[in-house]
Amino acid sequence: MIHNERQYRISKSEAQKFKAALEKFEAEPPLHLHPKLQKVQYDALYNQHLELLEDITEYEALAGSGRQLLNLEALLELPQALVQARIAAGLTQKELAVRLGLKEQQVQRYEASGYQSANLERVLKVAQVLHRQSA
Numbered sequence: 001m002i003h004n005e006r007q008y009r010i011s012k013s014e015a016q017k018f019k020a021a022l023e024k025f026e027a028e029p030p031l032h033l034h035p036k037l038q039k040v041q042y043d044a045l046y047n048q049h050l051e052l053l054e055d056i057t058e059y060e061a062l063a064g065s066g067r068q069l070l071n072l073e074a075l076l077e078l079p080q081a082l083v084q085a086r087i088a089a090g091l092t093q094k095e096l097a098v099r100l101g102l103k104e105q106q107v108q109r110y111e112a113s114g115y116q117s118a119n120l121e122r123v124l125k126v127a128q129v130l131h132r133q134s135a
Contacts, residue, residue, distance in 0.1 A: 002059040003083055003111045004093050011052050011059075018049035062087040079114035082126055089133040099129045 002008050022045050029038055065088045072081055086096055093111065094104040100122075110118050110126075118126075 001080060001083065002055050003087075003108075008056065008059050011056050015049060015052040015056060018045055018052060021045050022049060059087065063090070078123070079111075079116075082115065082123070082130065083111050085127075085130045089130055091130075091133055096126070096129065099133075100125060 002011055022042070025042055025045060030041070033041065062084050072078060086093070091099075093107045097104045097107040100107070110122075115123055115126075
């Protein structure tokens with residue numbers, strides 16, 4: 001999952017590189033490789049490209065959605081839902097940090113670790129800030 005604008009830009013750039021690599025592979029398959037190895041290599045490139053495109057599409061949809069509700073089927077989904085809610089609310093990690101009275105790096109660490117180091121009070125505060133932003 002893409003968490004911020006920087007990761008989004010990097011993902012877009014990497015997706016373009018994978019697309020170019022796939023096009024080159026299709027135009028000039030590596031004949032020195034066994035056909036099964038060619039297929040494995042192509043499939044790996046294709047799957048990486050597809051995964052990047054899915055992440056990019058999800059981020060773009062969230063960034064423009066203004067979504068207000070967090071829909072969870074399990075508590076384990078909460079960390080990802082908080083990131084999605086922040087993106088949908090149009091907040092950067094830095095803006096969320098300011099509203100929480102934290103440094104941007106702390107929000108980055110929380111999101112990167114799935115909020116594992118955050119206590120319940122902090123998670124609730126994040127949810128409150130996001131709820132106020134989307135209301």
